Amino acid sequence: MLPKQHRLPLRTELRRVKKEGRLFQGKLFGLLLAPSPKAQTRFAFIISTKVHKKAVKRNRAKRLLASVLRELLPQIKSGFDGVFLAKKPLIESDFKQIKQETILLLKKVHLLS
Numbered sequence: 001m002l003p004k005q006h007r008l009p010l011r012t013e014l015r016r017v018k019k020e021g022r023l024f025q026g027k028l029f030g031l032l033l034a035p036s037p038k039a040q041t042r043f044a045f046i047i048s049t050k051v052h053k054k055a056v057k058r059n060r061a062k063r064l065l066a067s068v069l070r071e072l073l074p075q076i077k078s079g080f081d082g083v084f085l086a087k088k089p090l091i092e093s094d095f096k097q098i099k100q101e102t103i104l105l106l107k108k109v110h111l112l113s
Contacts, residue, residue, distance in 0.1 A: 002066050006073060008044035008081055017044075017081050026105040028093055029065070030085040033109055041078045041111075043069055047086040061090050068099045077111050 001007075008014065021034035036042060045065055047058040065084055069076075090098070106112040 001063075002043060002070060003073075005040050006042055006069075008042040008083065013042075013081065014044060014046075014083060017083050021081070021083070023085075024105060024109050026101050027087075028090040028098060028101045029087055029105075031105055031109065032083040032085065033111075034081050036079050036081040039078055041073075041076050041080045041082070043082045043084065045084045045086070047090075051086050051088055052091045057091050058086075061086060061093075064093075064095055064098050065090075065102070068095070068102045071099070072102065072106065072112070075113050076106065077113060080111060082111075 008017070017032050017034045021032040024031045024033065045062045047061055049058075051061070052058055065086075093101075103112065
């Protein structure tokens with residue numbers, strides 16, 4: 001789990017990011033990114049039942065994504081809100097693949113220093 005100050009909390013915040021944000025696509029997930037009214041960079045994860053029916057699989061993918069982000073937080077620029085939108089290949093991916101894809105996508109959007 002991400003530290004509380006780095007979690008995007010409410011549905012209203014998610015709606016704002018969907019409305020104002022830009023979508024960047026990767027192989028395993030998409031990233032909706034919008035400027036944040038807060039100083040901290042905050043993230044949320046959306047993994048629908050279309051990705052996998054079993055909650056165990058969806059929760060595992062969410063935990064893997066969160067642990068990758070926890071490692072990268074010191075290198076991520078502040079002032080943004082991001083929402084990770086999972087795709088089906090994320091379920092079969094391991095930690096190393098998810099980390100590589102996350103780094104690649106964050107570099108693509110110039111969030112990684």
